[in-house]
Every structure is written in structure tokens, then in C-alpha cells.
Amino acid sequence: MRVGVVCPYSFAVPGGVQTHVLGFASWLREQGHSAHILAPEARGHPNAMSAGRAHGFRYNGSVARVAVGPQAVCSVTVWLRLGRFDVVHVHEPLVPLLGLATLLAACGERKSPLVATFHAQGDDPAWLRRVLRGLPLRHRIAASIAVSPYAAELANRRIGVVPRIIGNGIALPATGEGAAQMGSTTGEPGEPVVAFVGRFDEPRKGFSTLLQAWPSVRAAIPKARLLVAGPGTPIDVSGVEYLGVLDGPERDRLLTRATVLAAPNTGQESFGLVLVEALACATAVVASDLAEFRVTLSDTQGTAATLVPPGDATAWADAVVAALRQPPDAARGRRIATRYSWDAIGPQLLDVYHRVASASD
Numbered sequence: 001m002r003v004g005v006v007c008p009y010s011f012a013v014p015g016g017v018q019t020h021v022l023g024f025a026s027w028l029r030e031q032g033h034s035a036h037i038l039a040p041e042a043r044g045h046p047n048a049m050s051a052g053r054a055h056g057f058r059y060n061g062s063v064a065r066v067a068v069g070p071q072a073v074c075s076v077t078v079w080l081r082l083g084r085f086d087v088v089h090v091h092e093p094l095v096p097l098l099g100l101a102t103l104l105a106a107c108g109e110r111k112s113p114l115v116a117t118f119h120a121q122g123d124d125p126a127w128l129r130r131v132l133r134g135l136p137l138r139h140r141i142a143a144s145i146a147v148s149p150y151a152a153e154l155a156n157r158r159i160g161v162v163p164r165i166i167g168n169g170i171a172l173p174a175t176g177e178g179a180a181q182m183g184s185t186t187g188e189p190g191e192p193v194v195a196f197v198g199r200f201d202e203p204r205k206g207f208s209t210l211l212q213a214w215p216s217v218r219a220a221i222p223k224a225r226l227l228v229a230g231p232g233t234p235i236d237v238s239g240v241e242y243l244g245v246l247d248g249p250e251r252d253r254l255l256t257r258a259t260v261l262a263a264p265n266t267g268q269e270s271f272g273l274v275l276v277e278a279l280a281c282a283t284a285v286v287a288s289d290l291a292e293f294r295v296t297l298s299d300t301q302g303t304a305a306t307l308v309p310p311g312d313a314t315a316w317a318d319a320v321v322a323a324l325r326q327p328p329d330a331a332r333g334r335r336i337a338t339r340y341s342w343d344a345i346g347p348q349l350l351d352v353y354h355r356v357a358s359a360s361d
Contacts, residue, residue, distance in 0.1 A: 001353060003028060004085035004112070006076075006102050007039040008095040010054035010065035013199075013231065014245055016273040017091055017119050020147075020168045022248075024349065027169070027342040031350070038079045038098065040067035051075040051098055062202050062268070068097050076101040080112075087353045089115045093141070094132060094158060103140050113142035113356035118155035118163055121148065121270035121292060132158045142356040145349070150292050151270040164352070167296070168273045169345035172280050172338060173252060192224040192324045195258035195283070197251060197274045201232035206264030206288060209313050211237055216317035221324055226262075229254055255281040260323045263287040266310045272296045276340045279304060279333035284323045286316075297336060304333040 007021045022045065025035035029046075036047045040054035052071040056063045067075075076098060080088070093099040093116040103114070124132075138159045146152035146163035155161050194217070200207040210226070217224055218239050226240045229251060234242040246254060255261060261278035263285065269292045276296060278285050287293050289307035297305045306328065308319045338344065 001350075001357070002034045002084070002086045003036070003353065004079070004083045004088045005035060005037045006088065006090040006098050007037065007042075008064075008066050008092050008098040010040040010067075011045060011048070012041040012054065013065050016168060016271065019248070019273060020119075021091060023169055023171055023342060024346065026171075027346045028350075031346070033350075036079075036083055036085070038075060040065065040072070040098070049075065049079050051079075062199070062204060064095065066095060066097065072097040073101045076105055080105060085112045086357050087115060088112050089117065089349075089353075091117045092119055093137070094118075095120075100137075103137050104135075111360070113360045114140060115143045115145065115352055115356060116141045116161075117145040117147065117166075118151045118161075119147050119168075119270055121150040121154055122268045123154075124158065129158055133160065135159075142359065143352050145352065147271045148292060148295060150295075166348045166352075167340050167345060168271050168276070169342045170273070170277050170280055170337065170340050171248075172341040172343070173256070192221055193258045194224060194226045194260045194262050194320060194324070195229065195254055195278075196226065196262050197229045197246075197254070198263075199230050199232055200228055204266045204268050206266045206310060207232075209264045209266075209311055209316055210262050211235060211240070212313035213317035213320065214240065216314070217320050217324075220317075220321045224324060227254060227258065252277070252281060255283050258283050259327060260284045260286055260320060262316075262320060263293070264308070264310065264316060265290065265293075269293065275305065276337050280337035280341075282330035282334060284327035284330070285333065286319050286323050299336055299339075301332070304328065304336045 009017050028035040038049050040051045042048040042050045051067045054065040054067050056065050090099050090102045093103050144161040144163040145166050147168050152163045155163050198205045229243045229246045231245055255278045261283050265288045272293045275285050285305035287305050288310035297303050306319050308315050
């Protein structure tokens with residue numbers, strides 16, 4: 001099967017949607033399919049066409065780097081015409097400009113069936129919902145997917161679709177894989193390490209709460225270190241080290257090396273991909289008690305993470321110290337992470353592709 005995948009967000013900056021798109025494209029190729037990507041600033045990635053330069057826009061408590069302007073629209077037209085895809089899969093189809101341009105192009109001259117995945121969670125002003133409902137979007141989507149029930153609710157409010165829930169996917173590390181050392185940034189073996197992964201200068205990631213809690217953590221465990229991976233402006237605090245933006249393998253090594261991953265997000269999250277990646281690396285997770293995170297991290301036996309009220313620095317300090325001293329059951333966390341491995345998620349997405357391709361014949 002020849003698949004075209006559209007990602008509206010820049011590949012020059014890490015993010016959950018980009019990680020999902022690249023991981024699934026790699027899995028498709030391993031299964032013998034052809035996967036071609038269109039995204040802003042995508043040069044250097046396999047079988048990817050760049051949709052031009054991205055610009056940052058504040059939305060939903062974050063900064064989205066997306067392509068705008070005539071070049072983005074032209075890239076959609078050219079990519080669809082040259083690709084001649086069996087299925088076109090658009091992630092975040094309502095995000096300007098690539099997603100909307102692809103929907104409005106109705107999948108090009110061949111009318112390839114279009115699959116849309118919705119990732120975002122949040123709320124919109126009533127006027128925006130009215131505008132979206134007025135556009136001819138819903139009937140151009142052959143199948144809709146959402147990564148969580150909360151993303152599905154937002155998609156339904158926006159354009160009236162009822163998506164199938166299929167979570168984000170991850171590459172599951174081999175059992176017992178050791179952490180390759182990253183030099184001085186990882187500390188000495190046996191040293192307690194807390195990891196934070198994300199855009200730490202965005203308020204909704206909650207990094208300020210972790211910094212407020214950190215002196216209490218260090219007072220209880222003086223050798224503890226906080227390693228921060230992601231873009232942002234560093235704040236000089238004792239015991240905190242900033243690693244910058246890490247690629248996938250480096251991030252996995254950090255997660256495997258860490259005792260605890262801290263995710264003090266304040267809200268507007270739909271899934272929590274890095275939490276699952278940490279569980280897959282047998283790393284304890286301390287996360288904000290958000291409904292979206294509970295869905296991702298729970299099974300019939302409960303939640304495979306320590307959940308803490310967002311913004312409560314005292315509770316965060318206590319939870320991180322407890323997890324450093326006695327991490328939760330790693331085997332249980334890995335079982336939950338296995339639900340999101342590409343061997344579990346990939347076939348579900350491929351089933352959607354086969355269904356819409358068959359219906360369009």
C-alpha cells in the first residue's frame with residue numbers, strides 16, 4: 001500500500017505528533033508498505049517532502065510551529081499529484097495550513113480516501129466551532145481517528161465526526177536494554193536522576209512547579225539530579241542540568257538512565273506520549289493528576305504511575321522523593337506501555353487504511 005502522511009507541525013522541533021508520524025512511517029516500511037511524509041521543515045527525514053519554513057503561533061497554552069502562506073498550499077497540491085497515494089492520512093486536519101489545505105484539496109485528482117487523526121484536547125470559542133462546522137470538511141474524511149476520548153470529544157464538537165480511538169504508538173525497547181552513557185550529563189551509575197522531557201518554558205508543561213519542588217527533593221536526597229531535555233531558556237538552579245533537544249535514541253537513553261520521569265503538566269493534554277515512553281524504558285512516572293493521563297496510564301488494576309495535583313509544589317516534592325526511594329513496579333508499567341507499541345497500534349491503523357481503500361474501489 002502506498003500511504004501519504006501529512007503532519008502540520010515542524011520537524012525541526014520535537015513533539016508528540018511528529019514522533020508518532022515518524023514512528024508509524026518507519027513501522028509501515030518495515031511491513032513492506034510505502035510511506036511518504038509532508039511536513040514543514042522536514043528535510044533530512046526519509047521519504048519526506050518539506051512544506052517550507054514554519055512559524056510559531058500561540059494556541060491552547062503552547063506554541064505550534066506550522067507552515068503558512070502560498071508555499072504550504074502549493075506543496076500540498078504538488079505532493080498529492082506526484083504521490084498518487086492509495087490512502088492519505090492527515091494528522092491534526094484542522095490545523096492551518098497543511099491539514100486544512102489537504103482536506104479542501106479533497107485528496108487531489110485521484111480522490112484518494114482520506115483518514116484524519118485528531119490529537120488535540122481543549123476547548124474552542126463558539127465562533128470558531130461555527131466557522132469549522134460551516135466548512136465542507138466532515139464529508140471529505142473517509143475515516144476519523146482520535147488518540148484519546150478527549151481528543152475525540154473535541155473533534156466531534158468541532159466538525160461532528162465520531163472518531164475511532166487509537167492511541168499514539170511507540171517503539172518498545174527490548175526487555176533489559178541497558179542505558180548507553182551520555183557522558184557527564186547522565187551522572188554516575190546509581191545516582192538518583194529525575195528527568196523532565198518537553199518544552200520547559202511553556203507554562204502548561206508545569207516545569208515551574210517542578211523547580212519549586214526541587215529544593216525540597218534535594219534536601220531529602222542530596223545526590224539527586226534533575227536532567228531537563230527539550231527547548232527553552234535554562235534557569236540556574238542547583239542540581240538541575242539542561243541537555244537541550246535530544247533525538248529519539250538520546251531521549252530513550254535518558255529515560256532508561258533516569259529513576260523517575262516527572263511530568264507536572266497543568267492541562268490541555270490529550271495523551272502523554274513521553275509517559276508511555278518512560279514506562280517502556282522501565283522508568284517510574286510521576287505525573288500530574290489529569291484525566292487524560294489517567295486514561296493513558298491505567299489498566300484494570302489501576303494506574304501505573306504516581307499522580308499528583310498539578311501546581312502543588314509540596315505534593316510534587318513528596319511524590320518525587322517517594323518514587324526515588326521506592327520506584328513503582330516497572331513490570332506493570334511496561335505491560336501498559338506494550339498496549340501502545342507499534343505492533344499493537346500499527347495493525348489497527350492499517351486496518352483503517354484497508355477499509356477505506358476497499359470502500360473507494
